[in-house]
Amino acid sequence: MARASTTSDAFNAVAEPRRREILSYLAGSERPVGDIVTALGLEQPSVSKHLRVLRNVGLVRMRCQGRQKLYRTNAEAIRPLYEWASTFERYWQHQLNRVKERAEAMVRQGSAELKSPGSIELQSPDPNPKEK
Amino acid sequence: MARASTTSDAFNAVAEPRRREILSYLAGSERPVGDIVTALGLEQPSVSKHLRVLRNVGLVRMRCQGRQKLYRTNAEAIRPLYEWASTFERYWQHQLNRVKERAEAMVRQGSAELKSPGSIELQSPDPNPKEK
DNA sequence: TTGACATATGCCTATATGGGTATGTAATGT
DNA sequence: ACATTACATACCCATATAGGCATATGTCAA
Numbered sequence: 001m002a003r004a005s006t007t008s009d010a011f012n013a014v015a016e017p018r019r020r021e022i023l024s025y026l027a028g029s030e031r032p033v034g035d036i037v038t039a040l041g042l043e044q045p046s047v048s049k050h051l052r053v054l055r056n057v058g059l060v061r062m063r064c065q066g067r068q069k070l071y072r073t074n075a076e077a078i079r080p081l082y083e084w085a086s087t088f089e090r091y092w093q094h095q096l097n098r099v100k101e102r103a104e105a106m107v108r109q110g111s112a113e114l115k116s117p118g119s120i121e122l123q124s125p126d127p128n129p130k131e132k
Numbered sequence: 133m134a135r136a137s138t139t140s141d142a143f144n145a146v147a148e149p150r151r152r153e154i155l156s157y158l159a160g161s162e163r164p165v166g167d168i169v170t171a172l173g174l175e176q177p178s179v180s181k182h183l184r185v186l187r188n189v190g191l192v193r194m195r196c197q198g199r200q201k202l203y204r205t206n207a208e209a210i211r212p213l214y215e216w217a218s219t220f221e222r223y224w225q226h227q228l229n230r231v232k233e234r235a236e237a238m239v240r241q242g243s244a245e246l247k248s249p250g251s252i253e254l255q256s257p258d259p260n261p262k263e264k
Numbered sequence: 265t266t267g268a269c270a271t272a273t274g275c276c277t278a279t280a281t282g283g284g285t286a287t288g289t290a291a292t293g294t
Numbered sequence: 295a296c297a298t299t300a301c302a303t304a305c306c307c308a309t310a311t312a313g314g315c316a317t318a319t320g321t322c323a324a
Contacts, residue, residue: 004312006280011146017143020216023220034299044302045301045302046283067300068299069302085210086214087156087159091205092210165271166269175315181313183272199270199320200321
């Protein structure tokens with residue numbers, strides 16, 4: 001079978017970069033579709049489709065006002081993502097400690113294996129370092 | 133064009149439910165592929181492919197040990213998701229306050245529009261309530 | 265070397281998508 | 295009524311899957 005439908009859940013809906021941009025843009029204040037089109041530089045039908053997906057999973061709410069439709073992001077629907085990610089918080093804290101400890105140990109024994117003890121790379125570590 | 137590649141970033145990789153399961157399973161301790169297969173009840177080639185995707189975006193690390201390969205989730209790579217989601221934290225708190233205020237106002241004036249003031253639905257609100 | 269075990273890849277298929285373009289529809293203006 | 299504005303849909307197409315199955319690769323054991 002193919003990939004799961006983007007309309008299935010927030011995780012899939014948010015996997016699309018443009019939809020994340022839309023969500024950020026619509027956070028805080030409601031806006032008509034046209035504003036999104038000009039703000040993000042996308043084609044109008046494209047925006048409509050993304051909004052459709054976002055609406056289906058509850059990530060945005062819509063309200064009609066005359067001939068325009070005002071959208072705003074429903075932040076509440078992002079919470080499940082937040083909670084899932086925070087499940088791993090304790091683990092990345094562990095990793096932080098492990099790295100720090102190893103770094104300090106190396107510094108103590110004057111090892112040159114660590115290039116710059118003051119700027120330990122944590123944001124984008126090498127995906128697959130040779131361990132041992 | 134089609135949807136963005138799942139190997140492009142963590143958001144896409146995590147959109148797949150099975151991959152989320154794998155990440156949870158591999159959080160905390162490293163495990164050989166076989167364990168994942170039996171634990172999650174997936175086909176071995178399927179697991180290998182998911183691991184490949186997860187590795188490409190840095191969500192898991194791999195280490196060889198004899199004829200097995202030990203995988204563990206790299207929690208650090210989940211942080212960007214966490215941070216993105218937490219961007220919306222202030223908004224869902226706003227919504228919380230708004231709902232609470234309305235609820236309290238209704239309770240004060242004895243309105244019956246709110247069925248049960250004590251259990252305000254926040255987790256899965258109606259995606260598109262008729263506003264006005 | 266031969267064989268068993270642990271994983272990774274290759275290949276094929278059905279499907280879901282996102283972009284682009286054209287068109288449908290509803291609301292407002294003249 | 296007619297034109298215009300603001301969106302939503304329909305349709306077509308190229309593409310990236312994910313699943314299932316067969317097979318290749320790498321490692322250890324006898």
